[in-house]
Amino acid sequence: MLKKLPGDPVSGLVSTTPDTAVVFRPAIVQTPAIVTIVIFAARLVIGLVRSFWRHPIASAVAVTPSTIFSLYGWRLALVVVAVPIALVGPWAITYPKVVLPWIGYRLLAWWRLVWIYRRHWQPVMVVSGLGRHIKGRDYLPRLLRVTCTSWADVVTVKMLDGQAAKDWADRIEHLAHGFGAPSCRVSVERAGRLLLTFPRRDPLAEPLPAVPLPEAATVGPVEIGQTEDGKPWLLKLHGTHVLVAGATGAGKGSILWSAIRGLIPAIWTGLAEIWALDPKLMELSFGRAIFGNRYAADPADCADLLDEAVMVMQERAGRFAGVQRDHVPSVQDPFVLVVVDEIAFLTAYQSDRALRQRISAALATLTTQGRAVGVGVLAALQDPRKDVITIRNLFPDKIALRLDESEQVDMVLGDGARDRGALADHISPVPHQGAGVAYIRLESSPDPIRARAAYVSDEDIRDMAALFEEAM
Template sequence: MFRKLPGDEARNLVSTTPDTAVVFRPAVVRTPAIVTLVIWLSRLVAGLIRLVVRHPVAVAVPVAFGVIWTLYGWRLALVMAGFLPSAGLSWLLLDRASFLRLVGWPLLAFARWFWVYRRHWQPVMVVTGLGRHIRGHDYLPSLVGVECDGWADRVSVKMLNGQAVTDWADRIEHLAHGFGAPSCRVAIARAGRLVLTFPRRDPLAEPLPARPVPEVASVGPVEIGRCEDGTPLRLKVHGTHVLIAGATGAGKGSYLWSTIRGLLPAMRAGLVQVWALDPKRMELSFGRALFGARYAADPKECADLLDEAVSVMQKRADRFAGLQRSHTPTPGDPFVLVLVDEVAFLTAYQPDKHLRQRITAALATLTTQGRAVGVGIMAALQDPRKEVMNIRNLFPDKIALRLDESEQVDMVLGDGARDRGALADHISPVPELGAGVGYVRLETSPDPVRVRAAYVSDADISSMVAEFAGVGR
């Protein structure tokens, strides 16, 4: 029949009869009720403290209402309940920014924490495999807190011991759909802590008009558009090299012309020279008068212009040796920005092998030695494969616009960029929605940032030429 076996002896039991039932009943330890009560109360108090610390505004409103009800009666409480919305509306109309910062976004963060993330946390973690169910217990990453702003939720998470960032980066699409967001990005806050960014809307859905021409001559950073968080996109061009990759119609010209537009006053002041290589003869030729004699379209002319840039770089290096380690733009030694549109035609598709070798050697020399002496490269291309552009790793700052394949994202921005949320292959091909939208990965930060460059129209370029023609002579 049935036997009770203590401990682990059940696993050593060998039965010769197939109908023998083995019942294993572990030993039961009875916990005193006072211990259970103390544990429950301590968890309740800790949870209340965490709630107050993380959501002070959401807690303060009902607590204040309850205190007024208790001390002064329900009539005054109802009056205050009617007064608070009107006071909040007046505050919102008078100073929208401070109201949202102090009241609006904290209340929204509490609502999103309670109704979206806390409510769905356990099933999402278990289904995505980020949580573990071991011997009847669920081990889940901790939902530390939620912060909101005008476009996204930022969810702070404490990982389980033994988890890695790649465990989360590999599941960004699962997390996005699990919490009802269009996408998800993963960033490291500190050891063991992550910040998951879930956009609620797309602040870059509308095309941006051309930025105003700066009033003060400066070599940068140049404002060329807007970041996803609403801050201006300022691109550093002096002291670095920039690679822009994107499919046809992705908006590479917006980055080139916005950069030129931001440097026009410095060009007039003699602090910047823009040298333009335009093998397609379509993009940069529209503003050819801005570049003067430093414009080339024929492949041989492009090679000659690059060789001239190398010569300028080497002469400066000889003069600066032992005297200075960085470049300060002056009219005598201006910052030289070499713009190369469709660089792949010059480095891979050019039928003349000798020209290909000259151009590739010149670009490699400039990207490895030009920064310190004030010679920078901004190159644009469609195909980021290594056999097309084998010196792409020599560009510290990279921009990925709409790309055809997911593998190309890491080719441009570096390994792991797509796993961190740089979904350049998901950018809309519709010009009004996706032209100029891309992801920037700077030398100073491994996390890609979603941005959109302003659109510089033909009329804008014509006005630039009319006002600044001849500054590049």
């Protein structure tokens, strides 16, 4: 039995074979030309208003000379173009940090929006699977805004209803290659909106010299390098524990010694102490004068030093109970930073089982109870697997230097860190290019931060140690 459907009437149609489907031609509704013209005109006006609103400088640069040329001729248009260039040019050369954010980066953002992102938006979205084609219609995420910094493009995107940030994080390589960038990072701006960061260049390509010694005594955060956006890398040591993971030659020593260097004035004034565990006898031995009698290399001595740190922690906890909840560094109760160069050698590769268990128990106690009483742990290792270090989740702040495998990134920084752009396995193995480059996962934020630690040379370490040798 045939049902009446929209389109041509079915009366008079006869099917001689019952199994043959009857095909109906759908009705065609012709839109009046005036309606089409009005729709396109409205879209044009809205697009122009949006462009002027979002890109006033770029719009003025493009429209003003053209308007003057059409009304008054090329001579006046040339003057209008030449005079601002003559005035702004020397100012831009003299004060680039003032001119570039207000004019240069805005013009660059408009050009990148038009020529790179809007031009390739539809094919990249469809091919990567972030767009949807349903019943002959394309549903694409909305490209809202492009802003430029000195080193990257930040693209604001409105996701499709029902999409999640993980859908985009799983396709960072598609996005990077689609828009011609070396990498892509995904972060959530707010519900339904994402920030895609596409680097244009690497601001951390060159090694950084050692940070000057602080003028004032402080227990942190201490400056140890530079982040990707040009700001100082401030490492929090007091009130947290830090785990540093990286392959051989990745630059773990740069982080350890930069942190120690930042505490030198506090050590000198008695507000901080460094307790060093150096089972490899290669890294921390350069600064024995800084550590005094709080230096251990033999595994048994390392265990004794850790037990002593636990005793200090427990004694303070007993005195602070019911009196204060936070530690304030003082000469009587200095901040104690336990630095372990290769923690896996003590917790996994130690042949003496009893000694291994004793060290693991002491480290677990310090990392679970030491923050409130001013005892912190800064530990470095090469292999971040769970069977190598079972307490890695007890470190609130984590740093991933160059790693050998992509799976190790999530082992160090937490699940999903690599999908959000922490490509620690892609850091260059060439020392000049990649040593000290790291991705940071802070307790307060799940988004990884890229930074580079300053290189503290042997001569810098000897100069630091000489300050304490002269006082001994």
